[in-house]
Amino acid sequence: MKIEFHQGGQTRFVRFAWRTPSEARALIERPKTLDNxxxxxxxxxxxxxxxxxxxxxxxxxxxxxxxxxxxxxxxxRAGSIVPMSPAGLQYATERPDAPYELRIYPGADATFTLYEDDNETYAYERGERATYDLVWDDAKRTLRIGARQGSFPGMVAERTLVISLRVPGSDAVREVRYAGQPLTLQFP
Missing domain, CATH: 2.60.40.1180 (Golgi alpha-mannosidase II)
Known part of the structure; x- marks a missing residue:
């Protein structure tokens, strides 16, 4: 179908495509896909x-x-320790005593130093902070949690650590209370 009209002395063409009712239904019913x-x-x-x-x-x-x-x-990367906050936690000071999840991705040895401070001031610049080392020995399947170094006002003295060894199909999960003393955990 061709429609002609005149505007300003020029001819304009508008193309229309005609579809039978069954063709129109096929186009409407065609599944919409998005390559994600x-x-x-x-x-x-x-x-x-x-x-x-x-x-x-x-x-x-x-x-x-x-x-x-x-x-x-x-x-x-295999051989990583990834600290996580609990699901739903919006900001660091919302629940200062919230457990930490430590995800271990086996396949190589790993180390990580967990750092804590009051999350609000610059007191860490004066040494008001605490750290402890996490050491994963892949061959022995052990996680060593070192002694806490340092302290700060308002520090959580005893924290729950949920350690998750990320193994495809069946994670091994251990929960411990950490009070600043060294711990060693064995995983299967």
Missing amino acids: SMVTYLPAGADWYNFQTGERFTGGQTVTKHCPLDTFPVYV
Whole structure:
């Protein structure tokens, strides 16, 4: 179909496409798809874990994953210790005594120094802070939590630590109360 009209001495053409009712239904009923695939290169030299699923990948490859709109692919290098706050916690001082989750991604030895201060002032510049070392021995499957170094006013004297060894299919989870003294935990 062609429609002509004149405006300012020029001819304009408008194209219309005609569809039969069955063609129109087919277009309306066609499933709408959105490709939510993300491509990520995982560097060689280590294995990598999908942060959300715990799935393990060999490094040196490109991984394509379908991701819902509310999920961004994050990969953690094997041999990492990742501290987490409890789900739903909005800010650090909301629940100062909240447990810490420590996620261990096996596959290599790892160390991490956990640092705490009052989260509100510059008192840490005067040494008002506390630290303790976390050491993962992959061959022995042990986590050593070192003695707390330092202190600060309002410090939580005894904190719950939820240690999660991220193993695809079945995480090993241990919960301990840490009061500043060294601890060693054995995992299967």
